[in-house]
Amino acid sequence: MEHWTEYAKFFVALAAIVNPIGAVPVFINVTADQLAGDRNRTARVAAATAGGVLTVTLLCGEAILRFFGITIASFRVGGGILILLMAISMLHARMSPAKHTEEEARDSAERDSVAIVPLGIPLLAGPGAISTVILHAQRHVAAEHYLLLELAIALLTSLIWLIFRLAPLISRVLGRTGINVVTRIMGLIMAAIGVEFIALGLKQLFPLLAG
Numbered sequence: 001m002e003h004w005t006e007y008a009k010f011f012v013a014l015a016a017i018v019n020p021i022g023a024v025p026v027f028i029n030v031t032a033d034q035l036a037g038d039r040n041r042t043a044r045v046a047a048a049t050a051g052g053v054l055t056v057t058l059l060c061g062e063a064i065l066r067f068f069g070i071t072i073a074s075f076r077v078g079g080g081i082l083i084l085l086m087a088i089s090m091l092h093a094r095m096s097p098a099k100h101t102e103e104e105a106r107d108s109a110e111r112d113s114v115a116i117v118p119l120g121i122p123l124l125a126g127p128g129a130i131s132t133v134i135l136h137a138q139r140h141v142a143a144e145h146y147l148l149l150e151l152a153i154a155l156l157t158s159l160i161w162l163i164f165r166l167a168p169l170i171s172r173v174l175g176r177t178g179i180n181v182v183t184r185i186m187g188l189i190m191a192a193i194g195v196e197f198i199a200l201g202l203k204q205l206f207p208l209l210a211g
Contacts, residue, residue: 010136011152013193015186017083017128018050018156019090020163022183025176026123027167030114042115043164049120051157054133057125058149061134072138076201079131084194086128090187093180124160128190135197 027046031039065075136149163170174182 006139007148007152010132010149011155012189013136014054014129014132014152014156015159016189016193017086017126017132017186018124018160019183019186020124020160021170021174021179022090022186023119023123024163024167024170024179027119027164028171030119040165042113042119043161043167045113045115046119046124046164047157047161049116050124050129050160051153053121053125054129054153054156055150057130057133058137058146058153061130062138065134071204072135073201073204075131076135076197077205078201079128079135080194080197080199080201082131082194083128083190083197087187087190087194090183090190093183131197132193 027043031042034042062072065072133149133153137146139145171179
């Protein structure tokens with residue numbers, strides 16, 4: 001039971017950080033001039049881009065850290081701080097600058113294709129999501145571990161696609177207030193995840209804290 005709880009926790013954490021519900025207003029805004037068919041294609045490509053980036057991160061993230069000589073403990077603290085800062089923005093129902101800046105928003109309005117940038121990267125597969133995947137990937141080296149993490153990423157990719165396909169309906173049903181409520185709930189979960197990463201990283205960096 002504990003074995004499956006770990007991967008369920010990973011999925012919930014990743015879904016909270018990616019927060020596809022909170023990305024609905026941005027998706028609607030950048031696809032406002034698209035026909036229904038083009039909007040659906042944008043949803044599909046954005047979801048696939050996010051899933052692809054997270055999959056590459058799963059397979060290569062730890063090797064990149066080793067290349068730059070960054071320890072997992074240091075990355076835990078840094079990733080935890082980043083996630084905590086993003087969570088604070090979400091608790092105020094704001095999009096974190098780490099995911100989507102005003103300059104990127106203005107630039108996206110001038111692009112013919114917005115599925116990859118800024119929707120797929122960095123709105124969905126942003127620094128917080130990438131950090132979370134790397135930190136969970138290094139916990140075990142077994143092939144089964146990576147397979148189950150990839151399954152969680154695939155489920156999240158499908159969820160993103162479904163939410164973006166239903167974005168107009170979700171926007172009408174929830175409204176801005178409803179989306180803000182969901183964003184704040186996800187922000188609270190993210191804050192807890194960030195604190196947990198920081199605490200574990202500090203314990204590894206300073207073993208005396210564990211005592």
